[in-house]
Amino acid sequence: MNILGLLDRADSGEYSIDGQSVSGLSASALARMRNAKIGFVFQQFHLLPRTNAVENVEIPLIYSNADNPQERAIAALKRVGLGERLKHYPEELSGGQQQRVAIARALVTNPELILADEPTGNLDKASGEDLMGLFEELSADGRTIIVITHHEKLAERAKRVVRIDDGRLTEVRHNSKRSSATPIGEVA
Amino acid sequence: MNMKLLFAGSARMMVRYKMRTLFMAVGIVVGVSALVFMRAMGVGAEQAMMDNINRTFSTATINVMAGGGHMGPRSGGPVTTLKMEDFQAIEAAVPGVALWGVMQWAPKQDIRYQGITRQMSIFGYSDKPEAVWQRGVIQGEYFSAEDVNSASRVAVIGTRAAEALFGTDDPIGKQIQVGSVPLRITGVLEPQGIDTHGSDKDDEIHVPVTTLMRRIMNADHLFGGRVVLDSPAKVETAAKQINTLLRERHSIAENEPPDFVAITPKLVQDIVGNANRVLSRYLPAAAGVALLVAAIVIANIMLIAIKERIPEIGIRKAVGAENGQINFQFLSETIVVALTSGLIGAGLGIIAAFGYGALGTTPMAVTPGSVLLGLGAAILVGIVSGVMPARQASMLDPVSALR
Numbered sequence: 001m002n003i004l005g006l007l008d009r010a011d012s013g014e015y016s017i018d019g020q021s022v023s024g025l026s027a028s029a030l031a032r033m034r035n036a037k038i039g040f041v042f043q044q045f046h047l048l049p050r051t052n053a054v055e056n057v058e059i060p061l062i063y064s065n066a067d068n069p070q071e072r073a074i075a076a077l078k079r080v081g082l083g084e085r086l087k088h089y090p091e092e093l094s095g096g097q098q099q100r101v102a103i104a105r106a107l108v109t110n111p112e113l114i115l116a117d118e119p120t121g122n123l124d125k126a127s128g129e130d131l132m133g134l135f136e137e138l139s140a141d142g143r144t145i146i147v148i149t150h151h152e153k154l155a156e157r158a159k160r161v162v163r164i165d166d167g168r169l170t171e172v173r174h175n176s177k178r179s180s181a182t183p184i185g186e187v188a
Numbered sequence: 189m190n191m192k193l194l195f196a197g198s199a200r201m202m203v204r205y206k207m208r209t210l211f212m213a214v215g216i217v218v219g220v221s222a223l224v225f226m227r228a229m230g231v232g233a234e235q236a237m238m239d240n241i242n243r244t245f246s247t248a249t250i251n252v253m254a255g256g257g258h259m260g261p262r263s264g265g266p267v268t269t270l271k272m273e274d275f276q277a278i279e280a281a282v283p284g285v286a287l288w289g290v291m292q293w294a295p296k297q298d299i300r301y302q303g304i305t306r307q308m309s310i311f312g313y314s315d316k317p318e319a320v321w322q323r324g325v326i327q328g329e330y331f332s333a334e335d336v337n338s339a340s341r342v343a344v345i346g347t348r349a350a351e352a353l354f355g356t357d358d359p360i361g362k363q364i365q366v367g368s369v370p371l372r373i374t375g376v377l378e379p380q381g382i383d384t385h386g387s388d389k390d391d392e393i394h395v396p397v398t399t400l401m402r403r404i405m406n407a408d409h410l411f412g413g414r415v416v417l418d419s420p421a422k423v424e425t426a427a428k429q430i431n432t433l434l435r436e437r438h439s440i441a442e443n444e445p446p447d448f449v450a451i452t453p454k455l456v457q458d459i460v461g462n463a464n465r466v467l468s469r470y471l472p473a474a475a476g477v478a479l480l481v482a483a484i485v486i487a488n489i490m491l492i493a494i495k496e497r498i499p500e501i502g503i504r505k506a507v508g509a510e511n512g513q514i515n516f517q518f519l520s521e522t523i524v525v526a527l528t529s530g531l532i533g534a535g536l537g538i539i540a541a542f543g544y545g546a547l548g549t550t551p552m553a554v555t556p557g558s559v560l561l562g563l564g565a566a567i568l569v570g571i572v573s574g575v576m577p578a579r580q581a582s583m584l585d586p587v588s589a590l591r
Contacts, residue, residue: 007505007586031505031510031511032508034507035508059503059507062193063504065189066190109507
């Protein structure tokens with residue numbers, strides 16, 4: 001997950017994103033690539049406290065040079081169904097709503113890849129279902145979503161399942177019910 | 189990098205973490221306000237002193253005093269070598285002398301008037317004191333050149349002295365007594381208040397210098413004199429010529445110290461300026477100590493804050509902040525706090541300076557330079573205290589920061 005998200009480097013092997021090998025890139029180049037191409041969703045949401053929804057979603061735009069950051073942040077929050085909660089602080093939102101803010105933050109730079117690490121781990125069942133619904137919608141828009149989970153049932157909703165047991169890749173399966181997606185990242 | 193968003197974020201952090209900001213701000217507010225206030229006091233004292241000097245000592249004058257000290261005779265008794273003839277020689281030999289006057293004084297003489305006795309200083313001057321010494325009379329007349337030539341028994345009196353001796357009566361024409369010498373009052377001196385040495389210039393009497401020397405002191409030497417030149421540009425050259433001339437007249441060898449001193453406005457300003465440096469430089473330096481403490485406190489608070497904000501730094505890095513951008517961001521937070529506190533401190537310092545100045549006891553002068561100095565110090569504190577914590581924040585590994 002950290003290697004896919006360009007937060008860590010691989011000890012061995014090769015990782016290419018969009019056809020570009022990342023092993024030779026500087027820390028700054030990796031940071032720029034994270035900003036432009038990858039959106040993160042974490043199990044613990046990782047929103048900034050004392051910072052409202054719009055301000056949280058704006059954070060990635062501080063480091064890019066996007067025009068109208070506020071409008072983009074509001075549009076992203078509307079996309080995840082939080083148009084009514086723009087000025088709310090994380091403490092005032094439910095777990096499901098906080099995770100939606102986190103997804104809006106992942107979406108705001110319009111990345112090709114969204115990496116979600118146990119996104120439903122801290123949510124109740126209904127919120128988790130809602131969230132997977134949202135991911136399916138985003139996937140249908142043509143975005144690649146990689147969800148890391150221990151939840152077999154959740155995994156069943158993906159188009160492609162890669163099983164890793166104790167650090168070893170044990171299964172790669174295309175889910176027959178869905179059309180196969182084109183992967184943009186590969187782990188060797 | 190979007191600077192507007194970045195600074196908005198820094199300002200937001202400042203407002204939302206109020207206690208933290210307050211602790212960071214206190215040292216700078218105190219330090220900067222003290223700095224601005226003390227500078228105002230120092231500069232005010234300097235200006236007041238310079239005004240005083242300029243009022244009594246115009247830029248085209250040289251004071252020639254007996255003795256080798258800067259402001260008067262050296263210890264070990266009066267020097268008796270400076271004579272009226274020295275000044276006549278200066279007038280003849282030094283180009284550009286427009287006017288000159290001489291001076292002698294006798295401290296604490298018993299002055300009697302109809303059973304009242306009062307101790308006062310008697311000053312002897314030559315004529316034209318308005319032009320030479322910048323002090324005339326507000327009533328009656330000063331003594332004339334004729335009075336000086338003939339050592340007339342006349343005097344002009346200070347306002348406070350006149351009130352003490354004559355009450356509300358008109359002083360003009362009154363006869364006072366110094367020892368066995370009777371003096372007739374012909375005028376009342378322009379009030380001048382307390383001088384820089386602390387003596388009351390309104391509690392003295394002036395007589396022709398010849399009267400003081402011959403009739404009261406029985407002496408033929410002068411305390412000093414003043415040479416007024418026709419242009420301020422000639423002062424330094426004339427002072428050199430006076431030095432050469434008087435050394436020659438007093439037979440002083442090359443390697444011996446002189447028995448007189450020629451004081452130019454520049455020399456006075458240097459001496460006074462040195463004295464005032466204590467006020468205008470060293471006192472504000474004490475405020476600098478407060479700012480140094482503030483810098484240490486801020487650096488500590490920022491280091492603690494960064495420990496608390498490790499997850500935040502992880503998030504920022506995950507969403508694409510480069511190390512340099514994190515560094516800049518945390519530094520900018522410290523600088524925003526420091527500059528804001530500096531502005532508040534400068535404002536308080538200015539208000540305090542004007543308030544204290546309005547009491548009228550101490551001259552205060554707030555200059556733009558002092559305010560800029562205060563703000564510059566605040567920004568410097570922000571940078572110095574922010575660099576290390578910001579660097580530490582930027583070096584955090586995002587993976588462990590997010591754990």
